[in-house]
Amino acid sequence: MARSRRIRRSCTGGAVFAAVALALAGCSAAPVATTPMGAAMGGARAGSSSGVRMGAPLSCEAPTDLPGSRVTVSLVDMGMSRMMGGVARVGARMLLVARPATVHSGPVSVVVENSGWRTHELVVLPLVAGAGAGQRVPGRDGTVDESGSLGEASASCAAGHGEGIVSGAVGWVTVTLAPGHYELVCNLENHYADGMRQELLVTG
Ligand SMILES: [Cu+2]
Numbered sequence: 001m002a003r004s005r006r007i008r009r010s011c012t013g014g015a016v017f018a019a020v021a022l023a024l025a026g027c028s029a030a031p032v033a034t035t036p037m038g039a040a041m042g043g044a045r046a047g048s049s050s051g052v053r054m055g056a057p058l059s060c061e062a063p064t065d066l067p068g069s070r071v072t073v074s075l076v077d078m079g080m081s082r083m084m085g086g087v088a089r090v091g092a093r094m095l096l097v098a099r100p101a102t103v104h105s106g107p108v109s110v111v112v113e114n115s116g117w118r119t120h121e122l123v124v125l126p127l128v129a130g131a132g133a134g135q136r137v138p139g140r141d142g143t144v145d146e147s148g149s150l151g152e153a154s155a156s157c158a159a160g161h162g163e164g165i166v167s168g169a170v171g172w173v174t175v176t177l178a179p180g181h182y183e184l185v186c187n188l189e190n191h192y193a194d195g196m197r198q199e200l201l202v203t204g
Contacts, residue, residue: 055115056168060157067174068107071200073098073184075165077116088118088190090142096122096196098184105202109174110184112153112165119164120186120196121154122171127181133199142189150182151175164188179204 055076078093088094094116112122126148127133136144155162156169165171179202186196 056117058113058115058170059168060170062109062111062170062172066109066111066172068109068176069103071098071100071103071108071110071184073110073112073122073198075112075114075116075120075122075186075196077118087142088188088194090190090193092190092194094118094120094186094191094194094196096184096186096198098198098200101198102201102203103177105177105179105204107174108177108202109172110151110153111170111172113170114165114167117167118191119166119188120191121152121164121188122173123152123154123185123187124150124173124175124177124200125183125185126150127183127199129181131181133183133197136183136185136192136197138190138193142191142193143187144185144192146187150177177202 074095074097076095076097078095098110110122110124112120114120123146125144125146138144151173152161153159153171153173154164155171156164156166157171159172159174162171177200182200182202184198184200185192
């Protein structure tokens with residue numbers, strides 16, 4: 001019975017991560033529940049309970065000596081086991097998980113790992129006082145306003161701007177952040193609406 005309770009906790013604790021664990025790991029592997037990230041990425045990389053590989057293997061790594069604090073962002077396409085191509089519809093399930101979600105002000109190196117099957121990117125946007133992640137309203141083109149962007153990682157296996165981080169690639173960017181609230185987003189068509197955003201808190 002004790003085992004039953006442990007499994008139950010891992011399947012219900014932590015709203016969004018529980019959803020990932022359920023979707024990607026089938027809520028069956030006890031070890032993945034030790035940390036939210038473990039739940040998300042363990043499931044993504046290990047494959048689903050049906051044995052279908054759900055996450056794209058990474059083909060490169062960011063330099064280990066990037067300046068400042070390091071935030072690792074994992075991008076995941078859920079409900080896919082292979083490249084499907086085309087523009088993502090609104091309602092496609094995607095996930096952007098940044099860890100840690102709080103860093104000190106100053107240089108921050110954001111390392112973006114695309115374990116998804118689609119091409120993605122990562123843009124650092126300021127959040128106005130009182131606003132939360134996910135509150136921007138996409139325009140007709142399915143993207144949000146990037147005014148005030150502090151930088152982006154959109155190159156495959158390279159730093160800074162590019163043509164997008166392809167499936168399995170890693171991109172990175174170093175930005176200088178003052179204390180405040182920021183939103184990390186993927187701003188490819190419909191990806192923001194589909195869940196690719198998370199707040200980053202920068203403390204003094
Ligand atoms: Cu994306």
